[in-house]
Amino acid sequence: MIILRNPSSHPLFQPLVPSFAYHWVVQDKKNEENNPTTQKKDGASATPMTNNNDTCLTIAHGDFELIQQHKDDGHFLLTTDLPGVKHSHLKVEFRENSIDVANLSATLEDGILAVKAPLKKGKEEDQDPVFAxxxxxxxxxxxxxxxxxxxVALNLEIDVPGIKVNDLHVVCDKKSGMLHVVGERHKPSGPNxxxxxxxxxxxxxTVDVAKLETxxxxxxxxxxxxxxxxxxxxxxxxGQSPVAASEDSNKQQDETPEDTKIEEEKKEPKNE
Incomplete structure (x- = not known):
C-alpha cells in the first residue's frame, strides 16, 4: 500500500515559514520499486527521493497552516490535517535553522498534527546587502x-542587452537572500x-546562496x-518516537530463536 499525494511547489523568491516535512511510513514492502523516484516541485528544481527501507512520501511544508499563538511570545504553531494516519506510521522531520530546535514539540490528536517551536533569538542586523x-x-x-x-534549484535569467561584464554588479546578502543586480549600459551617443x-x-x-554562480x-x-x-x-x-519503536518491533518479529535439536535415543532392551 502506497499513499500518494502531490507536494505543493516551493516558491524561490518569497520568504517562507520554517520548512517541515512529514512522512507516511508504509509497512508493506513487497511491492516497492527499486528505482529512485524524482518529484519535480517546479520548473527549476527536482528533489530525488530514493526508496530505502520504508516507502514514504514527503509532504511539503506548504500543506501546513501557520498559526501565531500569541503576538509577542516568539513561538509559532504549524498544524495540518492527517485524518486516518496512525501515530506509529508518522515521522516528522525539521529542515531549517531559524528556530530553537532544542524546544521543538509535535503532537498528533484527533487526526491533526501540530508542531510548535520558539523562534531563535538573535541580534537585529541590517538585511540589505552592502556593495562595499x-x-x-x-x-x-x-x-x-x-x-x-x-x-540546480535556482536558474534565474535576466536580459541585460548592451551591458558589459565590467559594468555589471551582482551582490547577494547570504543571510537575508537579498539579490541586487545593477548594470550600466553606455550609449554610443548622448550624455545619459x-x-x-x-x-x-x-x-x-531552499537555495544555497553561498554557492551562487553568474x-x-x-x-x-x-x-x-x-x-x-x-x-x-x-x-x-x-513524546514518543514511533519510527524507532516500529523498527524495534520489526527486529523482534524478525528474530527467531535458534532451532533446538532434540535427539531422542531409543534404548532397546539388552538381550542377555
Missing part, C-alpha cells in the same frame, strides 16, 4: 552557462547612460545555485 563588502559581490563569468541538471537595477529576495531555505553571454545574465542541504532532525510525536 567584497564577500557579497559575485564574480560574473563571461561564459555560456553549463547544462541544467537536477541539482541606461542603468538597470533589479532586486530579488531568494528563499535561503554567467553573462549574448546579453543574458544567468544566475544559478544548487539546492540547500539541511540536516534532518526527527521529532518525537506525543
Amino acid at each position: 563588502n567584497q564577500n557579497s559581490k559575485l564574480t560574473v563569468l563571461q561564459l555560456e552557462p553549463p547544462s541544467l541538471d537536477a541539482s 547612460n541606461k542603468v538597470t537595477k533589479t532586486l530579488y529576495r531568494l528563499n535561503t531555505g 554567467y553573462l553571454m549574448d546579453g543574458v545574465l544567468t544566475i544559478r545555485a544548487p539546492a540547500k542541504a539541511h540536516p534532518i532532525m526527527i521529532l518525537a510525536v506525543n
Whole structure:
C-alpha cells in the first residue's frame, strides 16, 4: 500500500515559514520499486527521493497552516490535517535553522498534527546587502552557462542587452537572500547612460546562496545555485518516537530463536 499525494511547489523568491516535512511510513514492502523516484516541485528544481527501507512520501511544508499563538511570545504553531494516519506510521522531520530546535514539540490528536517551536533569538542586523563588502559581490563569468541538471534549484535569467561584464554588479546578502543586480549600459551617443537595477529576495531555505554562480553571454545574465542541504532532525510525536519503536518491533518479529535439536535415543532392551 502506497499513499500518494502531490507536494505543493516551493516558491524561490518569497520568504517562507520554517520548512517541515512529514512522512507516511508504509509497512508493506513487497511491492516497492527499486528505482529512485524524482518529484519535480517546479520548473527549476527536482528533489530525488530514493526508496530505502520504508516507502514514504514527503509532504511539503506548504500543506501546513501557520498559526501565531500569541503576538509577542516568539513561538509559532504549524498544524495540518492527517485524518486516518496512525501515530506509529508518522515521522516528522525539521529542515531549517531559524528556530530553537532544542524546544521543538509535535503532537498528533484527533487526526491533526501540530508542531510548535520558539523562534531563535538573535541580534537585529541590517538585511540589505552592502556593495562595499567584497564577500557579497559575485564574480560574473563571461561564459555560456553549463547544462541544467537536477541539482540546480535556482536558474534565474535576466536580459541585460548592451551591458558589459565590467559594468555589471551582482551582490547577494547570504543571510537575508537579498539579490541586487545593477548594470550600466553606455550609449554610443548622448550624455545619459541606461542603468538597470533589479532586486530579488531568494528563499535561503531552499537555495544555497553561498554557492551562487553568474554567467553573462549574448546579453543574458544567468544566475544559478544548487539546492540547500539541511540536516534532518526527527521529532518525537506525543513524546514518543514511533519510527524507532516500529523498527524495534520489526527486529523482534524478525528474530527467531535458534532451532533446538532434540535427539531422542531409543534404548532397546539388552538381550542377555
